Amino acid sequence: MTTQPTPKKGISEISPYVGGKSKADGAVRVIKLSSNENPWGPSPKAVAAYSAESTHMHRYPDGGHTALREAIARVQNLPVSQLICGAGSDELIGMLVHAYAGAGDEVLYTQHGFLMYKIYTLSNGATPITAPEKNLHTDVDALLAAVTPRTKIVFVANPNNPTGTVIPFSEIRRLRTGLREDIILGLDAAYAEYLDQPDYEDGISLVKENTNTIVFHTFSKIYGLPALRLGWAFAPAHIIDVMNRVRSPFNVNSPALAAGVAAMEDQAYVKDMRAKNAVELKRVVGAVTKLGYTVVPSTTNFILVKFGADVPKMNAHLASHGLIVREVAGYGLPDYLRISIGTTEENSILIDALNHFAKANVA
Numbered sequence: 232m233t234t235q236p237t238p239k240k241g242i243s244e245i246s247p248y249v250g251g252k253s254k255a256d257g258a259v260r261v262i263k264l265s266s267n268e269n270p271w272g273p274s275p276k277a278v279a280a281y282s283a284e285s286t287h288m289h290r291y292p293d294g295g296h297t298a299l300r301e302a303i304a305r306v307q308n309l310p311v312s313q314l315i316c317g318a319g320s321d322e323l324i325g326m327l328v329h330a331y332a333g334a335g336d337e338v339l340y341t342q343h344g345f346l347m348y349k350i351y352t353l354s355n356g357a358t359p360i361t362a363p364e365k366n367l368h369t370d371v372d373a374l375l376a377a378v379t380p381r382t383k384i385v386f387v388a389n390p391n392n393p394t395g396t397v398i399p400f401s402e403i404r405r406l407r408t409g410l411r412e413d414i415i416l417g418l419d420a421a422y423a424e425y426l427d428q429p430d431y432e433d434g435i436s437l438v439k440e441n442t443n444t445i446v447f448h449t450f451s452k453i454y455g456l457p458a459l460r461l462g463w464a465f466a467p468a469h470i471i472d473v474m475n476r477v478r479s480p481f482n483v484n485s486p487a488l489a490a491g492v493a494a495m496e497d498q499a500y501v502k503d504m505r506a507k508n509a510v511e512l513k514r515v516v517g518a519v520t521k522l523g524y525t526v527v528p529s530t531t532n533f534i535l536v537k538f539g540a541d542v543p544k545m546n547a548h549l550a551s552h553g554l555i556v557r558e559v560a561g562y563g564l565p566d567y568l569r570i571s572i573g574t575t576e577e578n579s580i581l582i583d584a585l586n587h588f589a590k591a592n593v594a
Contacts, residue, residue, distance in 0.1 A: 240334070241353040262580060264571040265557040266457070267392070267422075267533045269504060271574060273455035277494040281459070284489035292485040299483075302492040303463055309435070315471050316491075318482050320421055320449040320462030324386070325351040326474045327445065331415060332357040332383045339377055340386040341369050343394055343562050345419060348386045357383070367394045367527050367535070371402050375409045385410060388419035389434075390426070393559045393569045395529030400432040407437050407444060415470070416444045422531040424453040424501055425508060431530075435465060442467045452532065453504050454494045459487035508532050511572050518582040522589045533571045535559070542568060545588060552584040 272278075296316040304311040317323040328351040332338050338352040342364045352359040358381070362373040369387055378385070387406065390397040407416050418434035434446045445466035451457035461483060466474075494500075512534070516526050519536055527535040538545045542558075546568060549556055557569040573581065 239354075239356055241356050244353050260553045261555060262553055262573060262577045263555050264573055264577070264581065265555045265569075267452060267531070267569075267571045268457055269453055269455035269532070270572070270577060271455065271504060271507065273490070274494050274497040274500040276497045276500070277454070277456060277490040280493035281486045281490040284486040287485060290485070292481050292483060292488055294480045296483055296488060299463070299488045299491045299495070302495045306495050306498060307435075307465075309465055313438070313465055313468055313471055314463060315466070315474055315478070316461070316463045316483050316488075317478070318460040318462070319451060319457075320419070320447040320464065321345075321347045322460070322482065323447055323462055323464045323474070324348070324417065324419070325354075326477055327415065327417060327470075328352055328355050328357065328384065330473045330477050335381060336383040337379060337381040338384045338386065339374060339382055341374070341388075341391065343367065343391065343564060344386060345388055345392055346561065364394075368396045369398050369402070371398070371406045371409070374406060378410065378414070382411075382414055384415045384417055386417045386419060388421065390422045390529075390531050392421065392531070393533075393557070393562050393564065393567075394527055394535050395422075395531045395533055396527060397426065397431060397530045399430045400434075401430070403432075403434060404437065407441065410443075412443055414443065418444065418446045420446055421449045421452055423448065425505055425531050427505060427509075428530070438465055438467065442469070445470055450491055450494060453501055453508075454491075455504070456487070456490055456494060459484075459490055461487045461491050508572055511575060511578050515570070515572060515578050515581065519585060522585060527567075533569055535564070535567050535569050537567050539566050541592075542566060544592075548588045549581075549584055552580070552587075554581055554584055 299316055300311050300314040303314055324347060328338060332355055334356040336357040337360045338357050339360045340348045342361050349359040360377055362377040364370055374385060389403060410416060420433035423433040437444045438446055445464055447464045450461040516534060519526050525537040559567050559569050
């Protein structure tokens, strides 16, 4: 009898992460609205910086990410020593769990939180715990009630994915106040740049005021650089030090670092992307609502729509028109589809397809 190697406890419980689909069988043109990407792409300055750096691929990248951390520090007015970069913000989330949670520990997050929280928790032998949401919004009281002596990290995505909902910063502050000092609060601000409202803050001030909070950002969303896998985090110096001890020495490649610097410094482009998305978000929400479907209020570049029993037929119908959207049953939301906001032209095609479905089903 052959004996096979046995993985660590928790690994076999992981359902591998499945990203948004990119193909539609039989479609002449595919419009990908499944991964919350910026449909207008990155800043031309970022593209130019990437191209220039690609001629140096025979050299190792800067393992300390110095130029990028300095650019982030300048633009965001943060100390360089409290910044760390990674291959996407999800790698940084994984570093934090790896460094602070293991067997016998618990990692807490919301009911419909980002799937990678669970995957990283299980891969490190810790136990994932979810707290109920209230009307698809983060419920601070539920999170606090779920805390146990074994809780090591609490993750909150604000805005949240896949719901698109956001809670006021006052609630985030109340959560931090209600947690023990030895619990790290991880604030996932992947979609923060899409917001422009007075009661929102990504959590930077909490990091400055406390020794146990970290804020994650990504270049994959509004900056339009998901292919490069690039993210950053701001945390107290002692947490940054610990994460750097478990970080791979050259975890971000040189072209990505160069593009990140240019993208971060081109805040005029970010502002333009935020304005374009806001216009298209309003238009798509209006069209979907007019058809009688419920749209979860969103502050991001995607919407979560309750199609109910129509989910399978709607998903197939949109795919037949070359429109790829995201099924979210894996997030515990089988009655919903998540739809990314595309360009003006792409959204017009989406709206036409939705109207065609409505007419066909009425007939």
